[in-house]
Amino acid sequence: MSSFVRPRRSVLYMPGSNARALEKARSLAADGIIIDLEDAVAPDAKPGAREQVADDLARGGFGPREVVVRVNGADTPWFWDDLARFAQASAAGRGPDALLIPKIADPETLLAAGRRLEALGAPASLRLWAMIETPLAVLRALDIARAGANPVARLAVLVLGTNDLAKETGARIVPGRAPMQAWLSHCVLAARAGGVEVLDGVWNNFRDLGGLARECNEAADLGFDGKTLIHPTQIEPCNAAFIPPPEEIAEARMLIEVFDRPENAAKGVLQIEGRMYERMHADIARKRVALADAIEARG
Incomplete structure (x- = not known):
């Protein structure tokens, strides 16, 4: 077992187009931040947001926080440019720790991205995270997770996209998440079989911290390593749930x-x-x- 352990209890999504939010991220108690270039950025603003994020990363100052950039999906016109920009930044020592690829449906996407990053000179320290947010991804979670055994794939973490899963399946997000329990447990098992970590999806009502705390505790009981968040007020209860008693x-x-x-x-x-x-x-x-x-x- 590696002597290096990286806590991933709380990982906060932040819009890539909001410079003030990224500045605030440098002082938050989250274990990690995901700078979002996908859902949080309008199509015509994506190239500019990509450069803004790269420039912001070059300033550093994030301390021990793990910094991840959620790039645009592999089926979009921005994907390969996103990879190229952050591979360049990482090669210069000013890039993120990882790139989160949305809507992964098969391990081949990870391998293709990994090969491209290698060709662009990105160091091996630039890892890939995979979003599991479609029915097909859940069904193929084991194959996706086991791609982590191949260094080319650079896979470190699976991230559940429960809102997208609810949208695509019609399952309701209810307290306790009974309609999704089987999927959540399946993805935890897949991650463990593949030797990668796995993060739970977001809690949507950022004003309901009691509900968040309950869901964090449920996720910890299921075996998740942490949870993704949408608001800074969610960090403290999330950290408390995922720290060993x-x-x-x-x-x-x-x-x-x-x-x-x-x-x-x-x-x-x-x-x-x-x-x-x-x-x-x-x-x-x-x-x-x-x-x-x-x-x-x-x-």
């Missing part, structure tokens, strides 16, 4: 300490305080502790 971290540290004792080095199963633990439980504990330590280090 202190009692879990204390138990995890205890478990690691016991399994790491020299006398237990060859043991696969241990009895600790009346409970049986396998070595896989220690591996899970290490991931939780690494995440908690990374969050604490952010301050």
Whole structure:
């Protein structure tokens, strides 16, 4: 397991055409921001917004926040120009951490984008995120996630687009999201099978922080790594939901300490305080502790 852990509890969408919003992003407590060039920008404003975002990224100042640019879809006239501009920026050391590609329907789109980025000289550190927001994408989520095993695909994260899924299926977004539970769990399983992370979709009513908190807790229970957000007021309850509870971290540290004792080095199963633990439980504990330590280090 890599020693580098990147918290992705809260990832906030911000319009790429709003310079004031991007300035504010530098001081927000979100783990990451997604600068949107797709839905948030009118067609005739897209080329100008692309340059504005590239210029803003060159200024830096985002600190530990992960910076992602949502480019336009692969079926639009702006996609390849978006890739070229941010590949150029990344090659100069002034680009985003990742590009989020909307409406991914198959792994081939990721591979084509990855090959193009490589040809343009983008460093391997420029990753790709994939939006799962169509019925076909949900059905192919495993194939898309497993593309992450191929370095060409650069895949790091799946992002659920629940509003688009509701629109395309007719499913209602209701408290608890029962109509979507199977899809959400399927995408979490696909992400884990592919070795990539997965973020839940947005909560639309930014004034209902109680509802947001409940949905964040539900998403954490389902196994999501974090949630995408639409308003800065949503950051605090989201962060709180996805941080491992202190009692879990204390138990995890205890478990690691016991399994790491020299006398237990060859043991696969241990009895600790009346409970049986396998070595896989220690591996899970290490991931939780690494995440908690990374969050604490952010301050």
